[in-house]
Amino acid sequence: MLKKVFISAVITGFFVFCHAEKFDLEVYASRFDSIPVGVIDFVSANGVTINENNPGSIIASDLDFCGKFHVIAKQVFDSAAFTNENIGIYIDGDYALENNSVIINCNLRDVATRDLIIGKKYKGDIRVARSMIHKYCNEIVEMLFGDQGIFESRFIYVSANGNTKNISVMDFDGFNQRTVINNKVINLFPAFTNRNGFLWTSYIKGRPNLYMGSVLDGTTKPFMASRGIETSPDVSPIDGTVAYASSKSGNLDIYTCNPDASDVKQLTVTYGVDTAPSWSPNGYQIAFTSDRSGNPQIYIMDADGANQRRITFESKYTDSPAWSPKGDKIAFMAMNEHGRFDIWTIAADGTGAVKVTDMQGSAENPTWSPDGSLIAFTNSSGGRNDLYVVKADGTRLRQVTKSGDIKMPDWSGY
C-alpha cells in the first residue's frame, strides 16, 4: 500500500505538470502490484526498417523483466485495449537508420490524452542500439519509482565447455554472451569487484587459487595462492575487502584481505568446511556455509569473525548464501526430498524462511539483482544448466538463457 501511495505521489508530480488528471486514479484502480504500461512497436522515420529487435519490443521485454511493470505490448495504439487493462501510460517512438548509426525517439505518453509526458532522443552506432534502449528503460524506472534501473547490469558466470570451464559475461537479459577467460583449465566462482573487474578461482597451476581479471581486455593476474585451496571470493560493497575460503591452515576456512591482497585475516577456525562467504551490503557481516554441525548449513558472523551463528534449519543441506543488496534477506540453495536444490530466502536473524522456487531441475547458486528485487540462479535439468530469474517473492519466474552451459552466475551492480 505504501508503495502504491509512493508511486502515485511520484506520478502525480508528472500528471500535474502534464495535465493528465485521470492518471492517478487509474493507478489506484489497478489490480496489479506493478504499474501497467502499454508499449507499441516503434515505426521507421525514413522507411528503413529494423526487422529484429524493434526498440518497442526491447522496451517491453526490459520493463517486463524487472517485475515493476505490467506490460501490454501492441503493434499500434489501441485505446480500447489499454483502457480495459487500466493502462494510464504508454510508450511509443520512432527510429531512423542511416548507414551504421541510428536515431531513436522514445516517448512516454498519457493514454487518455495521448499527450507527451516525457520524450528522449538517442543517437549512436547501430551496434549499441540495445544499450540505448536499456538506458531509456533505466530512465523510465528512475522517473516512476525513484530507483535506479537494472538494465545496464550484467552477469559473469562459468560457461562449461567439455572438460574445461570458461568465464563469460552477458547482459542482464542473456544477450551479448562473451567468453573472457578461456585457458583450457577449470575456472570457477567468478565475482565482480567492480563493473569491469572480477576475481575467480582457477586451476591454471593445477591448484584452485584466486586470480583477478578484467572483462574489458581479458587481462589476468594472480591474486592469492597457498599450498591449499583458495575459492569463492566475494567483495565488500563498502570498501572492497575480499572475503574468500582458503585451506592454507588445513581445511577450508573464511578469510578476508584488502583489495590488494594484503592484510590477510582468518575469520573462522573450525575442523569442518567453512566456505561461500557473502557480504552484507553494509559491510558489517558475512554469511557463509559451514558443516560444523555435521551437514552444510548457512551461518552469519560479524566482519571480524565474531558472533558466528547458524541461521538455516529447513533442510539437511544448504549452501551458496547471497545477501540481498537491500540487506533484508539472504538467498540460499536448500536440498529437497528429491536430492535436488530449491532457492530459499531467509531474514538475517534466521526468521521467515521462504521457498522461492519449486522446479523440476536443481535450482542453484542464487545471486541478487542490484536493486534487490530479483534473484537469478541456474536450473540444472537433464545435463543442461540455464539462467533463470524470479522476483524475490517467487512470482514472475522466467528463463533467461537457452544455451544450457551456464553455472555460478554473479550479478553485477548497476
Added chain:
Amino acid sequence: MNKIIFLCLSVMVLFFIAGCRKQISVIPERPPQTEIAPKKVNPFENVDTSGNAVFTDASLSDDLSRQAAEALKTIYFDYNSFQLNTDAADRLQIIAAFLKSNQGLRILVIGHCDERGASEYNIGLGEKRARAAKEYLINIGIEQIRLETTSYGKEQPAQGNCIDEICHSKNRRDEFRVLAK
C-alpha cells in the same frame, strides 16, 4: 510579535535538532576503519608465479609406469563422507608399498565428489577426501613432502549426468598421479 516568531523558530530548530539526533542514533556506526597501509605485498611469495603448472606429471619408464598404474588405484567414499573404508585403506597400503620401493617419487592425491551437492561445499569435501588419504599414508610411514593434495569438488565427475547411486558412487573418489620432481 517578534518574540513569538522567535519562540516559534527556536522550537522548530529544537525539533529539527532532536529529529536529527534521533535519526543519527538509529544508524549503527561503522566500526572505525584501519587505514590501509600502502605496503607492497606478494601473496605468491612462496609460490611459483610463472605460467607453469605446480603439478606436472612425471615421465616414467614403461616398467615404472605399469607399476604405478597397478598400485595407484582410485579409492572410493560413501555419500557426503571423507572416512576411509576398509577397501580404501587396503589400496592405500598398496600405494604406500609402491612409494616405499620407489623412494624418488612424489604423488598428487586428487579429491572428487559426486554431482549432487553444491559446488562450493564440494570443493571443501573433495579436499578433505584427499587429505584423509594423505594423512593415512603419513601415518604408515610416507614422508609428508612426497604427498600433495588438491580437490576438483564435483567439477570433474568420472561419469556425468548420473541418475542412480551406482553411478554417483563412481564419482566420490580420490585419484592419484605421480608428479615430476
